[in-house]
Amino acid sequence: MSTSVRVRTVHRCAGVVAAAIAATLVLATPASAHVEVGSEGARALAENVTLNFDAATESDAAGITKLEVFLPKGITPVDVTYGKGPAGWKLAPTDKGFTVSGPPVAVGEDVTYSVVVRQLPDAKSLVFKTLQTYDDGRVDRWIELEESSGGGHGHSAPVLELQEAAPGAEPVAPTPSASPTTAPPSPSAPPTTEPADVKPTASDRATIAAEEEDGSSPALPIGITVAVLALAGGGLWWFLKSRRTGTA
Numbered sequence: 415m416s417t418s419v420r421v422r423t424v425h426r427c428a429g430v431v432a433a434a435i436a437a438t439l440v441l442a443t444p445a446s447a448h449v450e451v452g453s454e455g456a457r458a459l460a461e462n463v464t465l466n467f468d469a470a471t472e473s474d475a476a477g478i479t480k481l482e483v484f485l486p487k488g489i490t491p492v493d494v495t496y497g498k499g500p501a502g503w504k505l506a507p508t509d510k511g512f513t514v515s516g517p518p519v520a521v522g523e524d525v526t527y528s529v530v531v532r533q534l535p536d537a538k539s540l541v542f543k544t545l546q547t548y549d550d551g552r553v554d555r556w557i558e559l560e561e562s563s564g565g566g567h568g569h570s571a572p573v574l575e576l577q578e579a580a581p582g583a584e585p586v587a588p589t590p591s592a593s594p595t596t597a598p599p600s601p602s603a604p605p606t607t608e609p610a611d612v613k614p615t616a617s618d619r620a621t622i623a624a625e626e627e628d629g630s631s632p633a634l635p636i637g638i639t640v641a642v643l644a645l646a647g648g649g650l651w652w653f654l655k656s657r658r659t660g661t662a
Contacts, residue, residue, distance in 0.1 A: 448468075448570070449467065449544045449546065449571075450467070450468045450572050451465055451467050451572040451573070452466050452574065455577070456534065456574060456575075456576050457534070457579055457580055459533060459536050459583035459584065460534050460579075461534075462532065464528055464529070464530050465529050466528045467481070467525075467526070467527055467528065467544075468526050469544070471521075471524055472546075472554055473521070473522075474522060475550065476518070476521060476548035476549050477521050478524075478525050478547070478549075479516070479518045479548060479549045480515035481527070482508070482511065483511045483512055483543070483544050484557075485510065485511040485512070486537070488534075488540075491508060491510075493531055493532035493533065493589055494507070494511075494530070497530055498528055499516075499526070500519055501516075503516030504516060514529075532589060533586050534576060536585070537576060539573055540573070542571065542572045543556065543571045544571065545557070555569055557569065
């Protein structure tokens with residue numbers, strides 16, 4: 415084989431290898447960023463199970479500040495408690511799941527946290543759709559299912575595979591939700607104005623008239639006293655007048 419042929423063969427092989435490496439990097443890029451969930455030996459109907467989440471960053475300019483998780487059927491927000499996570503991060507329940515959030519982590523740093531679930535449902539797998547928010551407002555949506563995302567590429571939702579339930583395992587009673595407390599009735603406020611004058615009713619007037627007829631009215635004794643004094647005065651005057659007439 416001539417030298418020129420060998421050189422062309424080497425160049426051709428080098429080009430094929432470079433293309434293969436480039437293709438490998440391109441195919442690996444979408445899968446390099448992800449949100450995953452895992453739990454060692456997770457089984458259906460298992461109780462007090464710790465789930466570990468790993469959220470990889472896709473931004474080289476901002477840090478992750480919040481992860482919002484949508485719980486699968488069979489797990490309610492009140493059944494989830496916080497395990498551990500980045501410094502200053504806390505868990506808060508939502509209508510359909512929970513959020514873990516706090517100060518932004520360093521740029522390029524992934525977020526790892528854990529939660530404890532009261533009981534896993536009786537299922538073969540659980541999907542935990544997740545929204546990943548950065549401090550610059552960017553949101554990565556890890557919500558796609560493998561069937562719709564073309565074999566697992568793209569922003570696939572984290573999935574937890576479950577083993578069969580242990581023999582004799584049964585669903586526990588639902589966690590009672592906190593009932594709203596009823597505030598005691600407040601005492602009636604004192605009146606701010608004086609009560610209006612109350613006019614006597616017909617019944618009141620009848621009662622007053624009856625008391626007057628029974629002699630309970632104060633005007634009746636006064637009238638009797640005046641009449642007695644008048645009669646006594648008249649008798650005295652007649653007596654004196656009669657004496658004067660007899661003397662004459």
